[in-house]
Amino acid sequence: MRGVGSWLLALVSALAFALLYAPIVVMVLFSFNAPRGRFNLVWQGFTLANWRQPFADGALTQAFLTSLALALAAAALAVLLGGLMALSLERLRPRGSRAIALLLALPLTNPEIVLATSLLSLFVDLNLPRGPLTLLLSHSLFCLSYAALTLKARLAGFDPSLELAAQDLGATPLAAFRRVTLPLLVPGLLAASLLSFSLSFDDYVISSFTAGETVTLPLYLAGAFQREISPQIQVLSTLVLLVSGGLLVLATPLGPSGRRPD
Amino acid sequence: MWWAWILLAPGLLWLTLLYLLPLLGLVPLSLSEPLSRFGLETRFSWRLANYADGMGTYGPVLLRSFAFAGLSTALGLLLAYPLACAIRFRGGRWQPLLIGLVVLPSLTSYLVRAIGWTSLLGDNGPVLGLVAALGLTDLGLLRDGRLLNTPTAVVLGLTSTQLPFLVLPLVVALQRIERRLLEAAADLHAGPWRRFRLVVWPLSRPGLASALLLSLIPAAGDVVNPLFLGGPNERMIANAIANLLLVQLQAPRAAALALVLMALSGVAVWLLLRRGGPDDLALQ
Numbered sequence: 381m382r383g384v385g386s387w388l389l390a391l392v393s394a395l396a397f398a399l400l401y402a403p404i405v406v407m408v409l410f411s412f413n414a415p416r417g418r419f420n421l422v423w424q425g426f427t428l429a430n431w432r433q434p435f436a437d438g439a440l441t442q443a444f445l446t447s448l449a450l451a452l453a454a455a456a457l458a459v460l461l462g463g464l465m466a467l468s469l470e471r472l473r474p475r476g477s478r479a480i481a482l483l484l485a486l487p488l489t490n491p492e493i494v495l496a497t498s499l500l501s502l503f504v505d506l507n508l509p510r511g512p513l514t515l516l517l518s519h520s521l522f523c524l525s526y527a528a529l530t531l532k533a534r535l536a537g538f539d540p541s542l543e544l545a546a547q548d549l550g551a552t553p554l555a556a557f558r559r560v561t562l563p564l565l566v567p568g569l570l571a572a573s574l575l576s577f578s579l580s581f582d583d584y585v586i587s588s589f590t591a592g593e594t595v596t597l598p599l600y601l602a603g604a605f606q607r608e609i610s611p612q613i614q615v616l617s618t619l620v621l622l623v624s625g626g627l628l629v630l631a632t633p634l635g636p637s638g639r640r641p642d
Numbered sequence: 643m644w645w646a647w648i649l650l651a652p653g654l655l656w657l658t659l660l661y662l663l664p665l666l667g668l669v670p671l672s673l674s675e676p677l678s679r680f681g682l683e684t685r686f687s688w689r690l691a692n693y694a695d696g697m698g699t700y701g702p703v704l705l706r707s708f709a710f711a712g713l714s715t716a717l718g719l720l721l722a723y724p725l726a727c728a729i730r731f732r733g734g735r736w737q738p739l740l741i742g743l744v745v746l747p748s749l750t751s752y753l754v755r756a757i758g759w760t761s762l763l764g765d766n767g768p769v770l771g772l773v774a775a776l777g778l779t780d781l782g783l784l785r786d787g788r789l790l791n792t793p794t795a796v797v798l799g800l801t802s803t804q805l806p807f808l809v810l811p812l813v814v815a816l817q818r819i820e821r822r823l824l825e826a827a828a829d830l831h832a833g834p835w836r837r838f839r840l841v842v843w844p845l846s847r848p849g850l851a852s853a854l855l856l857s858l859i860p861a862a863g864d865v866v867n868p869l870f871l872g873g874p875n876e877r878m879i880a881n882a883i884a885n886l887l888l889v890q891l892q893a894p895r896a897a898a899l900a901l902v903l904m905a906l907s908g909v910a911v912w913l914l915l916r917r918g919g920p921d922d923l924a925l926q
Binding site: 385386388389390392393395396397399400401402403404405406407410421422423461462464465467468469472473474480483484486487489490491492493494495496497498499500501502504505517518520521524528578581582584585588589597598601602604605609613614617620621624625628629 | 643645646647649650652653654656657660661662663664665667668671682683720721722724725727728732742743744745746747748749750751752753754755756757758759760761762764766798801802805806809834855859860862863865866869870879880883884887888893896897900901903904907908911
């Protein structure tokens with residue numbers, strides 16, 4: 381009985397990983413494809429040419445850089461605003477903290493298309509031309525909840541007596557915060573920044589409503605389905621995966637030194 | 643206490659101006675009428691017909707959205723629950739690595755993953771060949787001998803994109819189950835099945851609720867999978883809203899549909915989180 385169960389568990393797990401990784405494997409594979417015609421969707425033959433010219437597709441590279449800049453700015457803004465909110469909610473606990481925490485969680489329960497519709501109608505009402513500014517405003521908004529809640533959870537996990545101990549030893553509250561709390565908060569800040577960055581970098585739905593003439597990477601990719609799927613798309617995406625996968629490995633505690641769940 | 647509010651002020655300003663007010667603004671917008679056929683400007687006029695027209699024209703699309711979302715979530719759960727159990731109870735010290743492997747595909751843009759599925763499911767692709775080789779062509783999964791532009795392709799794409807959001811909350815919930823409880827059950831002569839039914843399953847219920855929520859709502863509102871893996875007959879509600887707003891310039895009807903979608907999602911949230919607080923959601 382136990383044997384059959386184990387086999388079934390392994391089989392289903394393998395199937396799940398296959399479903400997760402099938403499109404990723406195809407992406408890496410097709411970065412080495414020599415496509416005939418404009419769409420790199422059918423395997424023709426192996427080549428290294430695409431990897432020798434990863435930036436040959438100028439419009440793609442431009443969209444990539446736009447998304448990079450946007451995601452950096454949106455993540456910085458969201459972590460700044462969200463960090464201040466998290467500090468206030470966890471440490472100073474003003475009246476109404478619970479209501480504000482609920483307000484922060486609320487956008488997470490809305491389908492993205494609802495946020496997109498409301499943001500576009502806001503920008504139309506304000507007569508704000510759609511472009512980089514409206515993109516930054518909307519991206520920083522949907523990242524804000526994630527950043528604030530991530531940091532709030534980190535702060536809740538701290539032992540406040542550390543800060544009190546520093547104050548007992550003569551540190552001012554501000555110095556105690558700077559010398560004790562802030563260094564402890566660095567991993568949380570890093571996690572919130574990475575999460576915000578990747579959410580913004582990948583966003584398609586809200587961007588398609590608020591971008592105007594600006595072309596971010598996901599918007600370029602959506603257009604590529606009609607226009608041209610150059611192999612550089614797969615090359616750049618593989619590079620992004622390598623970099624972000626590397627960051628993920630660095631952030632993951634591995635082996636027995638990591639926190640044991642039991 | 644006043645400086646608690648100073649720290650909160652910029653974030654609250656953002657949430658109020660960019661989230662709360664525009665969301666509330668959808669209500670009057672959904673009751674307005676367009677001023678012209680060439681712009682998004684509108685005039686308020688108590689036009690309840692926007693809802694009636696919207697539901698009449700897009701009711702089937704709404705139904706299809708939740709059917710696709712439900713189907714892909716159910717399929718995903720069949721894979722995710724055993725995978726989460728395998729990670730928690732068989733993963734040992736490799737648990738963080740396995741969790742990382744579940745997250746890793748999400749770091750690739752879901753549009754690039756859709757491009758990957760387009761290659762896999764295409765007319766000359768390997769999946770269609772496999773389906774033919776296994777003699778599964780008559781199961782109703784194909785349309786005109788094709789996989790691309792069918793409900794199958796959309797549900798498959800949705801299942802793949804939503805799978806990590808099902809696995810992670812389940813792993814978190816399973817990790818909270820203390821091994822001692824299972825050992826105690828075993829000492830009391832409970833077999834593997836009874837240990838699962840009486841200990842693991844009930845204690846994983848909160849994680850299951852979060853998982854369902856994190857998968858169902860984004861799936862029902864998905865744009866990419868129906869647009870690129872489905873044909874015109876597989877469009878979902880978010881595609882309809884985008885089309886109304888960006889192509890037909892019918893902002894009031896788009897707002898009405900968006901509010902209906904939000905209300906339905908709200909009902910799902912309420913049903914699934916009735917027992918837990920908002921912290922269940924914030925954990926993710």
